[in-house]
Amino acid sequence: MSGPASRVPGAGSLPPELRGGVVAIGNFDGVHRGHQAVIETLSTLADREGAPRLVLTFEPHPRTVFRPQHPVQRLTPAPLKARLFGHLGVDAVVEQRFDMDFAAHPAEAFVADTLHRDLGARHLVVGYDFRFGARRQGDVDFLRARGAELGMAVTCIAPFVDEGANTVSSSRIREDLMNADVAAAAALLGYRWTIEGTIGHGAKLGRTLGYPTANMVLPDDGLLAHGIYAVRLRRADGTLHDGVASYGRRPTFDNGAALFETFLFDFAGDLYGEAVSVSLFGFIRGEERFDSVEALVRRMDLDSAEARALLAGARPLSPLDAAVAF
Incomplete structure (x- = not known):
């Protein structure tokens, strides 16, 4: 399994050996199949030109900066995004700090300063609807014209559509997850949606039921539907x-703060304080309240059997899925 792409904190911090690269620009939340098509083009161009493969993205998400009262529900936080890009062969992810000052830069400054001066880009890869600069004044035509003057070629990528001829988008994936349709989300992502976090202490109720769990707090409680899921957990050592x-x-117990609690089959170890990733393979049922602990345990036994069966028949959806969840 390949390691993560290097994370560079801003275009001005790019190491000299990574200058002169082919650069894909975008937010890339989810690194879904459409994004992967962009990276495939990036890789082809970089191989042809013998250049580094770079991704320029923005942190935090620009929509969150413009509308802080309605932050974007992130499918892939920056560290996970870098890992996914690493599996796809990207050398480095430039995480450009995005704030209101940066948003006020004119389009000319973004091209001349960020792309040309700081990155030394030789080829840019962007989506068909790419806009940039203050008041979104820059577009692909502007980028082509100004890039040609500065020695930067531009390749524009058409929208990527799924088997139903619908455009693959991060918003569609968020909607699928909110509706507990993790299979549909995986079809758009090209891999099983994965979360990362550090295992913490809970109320330890699971131990008393014969189901000790590894507990994580998700960064956004509104993104994933509450319920029971078949999952695969990867430890820091790769197991x-x-x-x-x-x-x-x-x-059934405290109706407290939302927790993601994972019971691992045939495991008897201590994961407290360990950073792990968990990939979701299937939705089993919604969250329920039971009249008794005995009824809950009987249902948990059925949930475990269903999850075992689902996972036993799972196969990789793609090479990226194989790297992430297998």
Whole structure:
């Protein structure tokens, strides 16, 4: 399994050996199949030109900066995004700090300063609807014209559509996850949606039920539907463990803050404080309140059996899925 792409904190911090690269520009939240098509073009151009493969993205997400009262629900936080890009062969992800000052830069400054001076880009790869600069005054035509003057070629990528001829987008994937349709989300992503976090201490109710769990707090409680999922957990050492996870507020007990609680099959270790990733393979049922602990445990036994069966038949959706979840 390949490692993550290097993370560079801004275009002005790019190491000299990475200058002169082919640069894909965008937010790339989810690194979905459309984004992967962009990276495939990036890789082809970089191989042809013998140049580094770079991605220029923006942190935090520009829409969150412009509308802080409605922050973007992130599919892939920056560290996970860098890991996914690394699996796709990207050398480095330039995480350009995005704030209101940067947003006020005119389009000319973005091209001349960020792309040409700081990155030394030789070829740019952008989407068909790419806009940039203050008041979104820059577009692909502007980029082509100014890039030609500065020695930067531009390749524009058409929208990527799925088998139903619908454009693949991060917003569609968010909607699928909110509706607990992790299979549909995986079809758009090209890999099983994955979360990362550090295992913390919970109320340890699972231990008393014979189902000790590894607990994580998700950064955004509104993105994934509460319920029971078949999952695969990857430890820091790369080992994989199948399991069943409950995401929600434990209505049978305390109805408290939302937790992602994973019970690992055939595992008897201590994961406290360990950074892990968890890939979602299937949705089993919604969150329920049970009249008794005994009824809950009976249902958990059924959930575990269903998750085992689902995971036993799972196969990689793509090379990226194989790297992430297998």
